[in-house]
Amino acid sequence: MAQIIDGKAISLAIKDELKEKAAKLKAEGTEVTLAVIQVGNNPASTVYVRNKKKGCEYIGIGSLSYELPEETTEEELLSLIRELNGRKDVNGILVQLPLPAHIDENKVIRTINPKKDVDGFHPESVGALCIGQPGFVSCTPAGVIELLKRSGISIEGKECVILGRSNIVGKPMALLMLRENATVTVAHSRTANLKEVAKRADILIAAIGKPKMITREYVKEGAVVIDVGINRDADNKLCGDVDFDDVAEICSAITPVPGGVGPMTIAMLLNNCIQSVELQK
Numbered sequence: 001m002a003q004i005i006d007g008k009a010i011s012l013a014i015k016d017e018l019k020e021k022a023a024k025l026k027a028e029g030t031e032v033t034l035a036v037i038q039v040g041n042n043p044a045s046t047v048y049v050r051n052k053k054k055g056c057e058y059i060g061i062g063s064l065s066y067e068l069p070e071e072t073t074e075e076e077l078l079s080l081i082r083e084l085n086g087r088k089d090v091n092g093i094l095v096q097l098p099l100p101a102h103i104d105e106n107k108v109i110r111t112i113n114p115k116k117d118v119d120g121f122h123p124e125s126v127g128a129l130c131i132g133q134p135g136f137v138s139c140t141p142a143g144v145i146e147l148l149k150r151s152g153i154s155i156e157g158k159e160c161v162i163l164g165r166s167n168i169v170g171k172p173m174a175l176l177m178l179r180e181n182a183t184v185t186v187a188h189s190r191t192a193n194l195k196e197v198a199k200r201a202d203i204l205i206a207a208i209g210k211p212k213m214i215t216r217e218y219v220k221e222g223a224v225v226i227d228v229g230i231n232r233d234a235d236n237k238l239c240g241d242v243d244f245d246d247v248a249e250i251c252s253a254i255t256p257v258p259g260g261v262g263p264m265t266i267a268m269l270l271n272n273c274i275q276s277v278e279l280q281k
């Protein structure tokens with residue numbers, strides 16, 4: 001049976017470390033504050049935003065929340081971001097995605113001051129990651145790296161296959177794996193012979209958004225399988241992109257959903273908030 005990587009426990013250990021860092025900063029007179037903006041009331045977003053605020057409370061940093069109505073105009077949102085960009089008492093700005101269709105996400109992301117871009121979504125943050133310069137790293141891929149390291153799984157020299165090429169997971173995941181000296185393949189919906197490509201992986205990372213699509217036919221025996229998916233199955237239960245029960249029988253280590261990558265995303269967001277103090281000096 002595979003090792004089950006406990007993202008919940010690992011994220012808790014990280015949050016406890018961050019709690020100490022936050023206390024140290026406070027003792028030096030530095031208060032850290034995250035501003036979270038939600039537009040509309042997508043129920044999933046409401047749950048995530050609540051978890052982010054709870055995380056802030058847990059580690060002892062401040063959070064400001066802005067719950068804007070669905071009809072908020074793009075210009076109203078941009079002007080709130082500009083105001084927060086200029087506030088000395090706000091260190092991080094997070095605009096919960098997805099946004100309503102009448103608002104241009106790219107424009108919103110570009111408006112956030114890169115020094116406050118704790119999501120790591122700004123083109124300047126992504127560019128910095130690409131060329132190895134300091135900046136915020138997208139929380140979910142950063143969480144995957146931290147999960148592997150803290151589970152004693154080495155990355156250097158390994159064949160890593162990433163399934164999915166989104167701007168917030170697949171692409172930054174590839175850059176981070178490269179930074180850790182893995183050999184990286186990014187596969188996607190148009191990849192020919194997807195199963196064969198996936199089977200090359202020592203470390204397989206699924207970020208495709210298709211519930212339980214990854215069965216053992218995609219997995220080499222003994223591989224490490226990281227499931228970034230968050231989907232609902234036919235019974236409306238939370239599930240990943242990986243068919244956990246099927247794959248767990250042949251892989252060496254696997255992350256569950258829930259309790260795997262999800263909690264790490266929040267831990268890395270909080271880490272970015274603490275790191276923002278350094279970047280803003």
Ligand SMILES: Nc1nc(=O)c2c([nH]1)NC[C@@H]1CN(c3ccc(C(=O)N[C@@H](CCC(=O)O)C(=O)O)cc3)C=[N+]21
Nearest residue numbers: 048094095096097098119258259260261262263265266
């Ligand atoms: N600007 C922005 N930044 C984000 O980081 C962002 C976003 N928008 N939009 C939505 C996605 C999704 N996301 C998750 C965070 C935590 C869990 C998480 O904690 N999941 C728990 C369970 C949560 C549950 O029960 O629903 C787990 O997997 O164990 C999941 C998903 C952040 N996102």
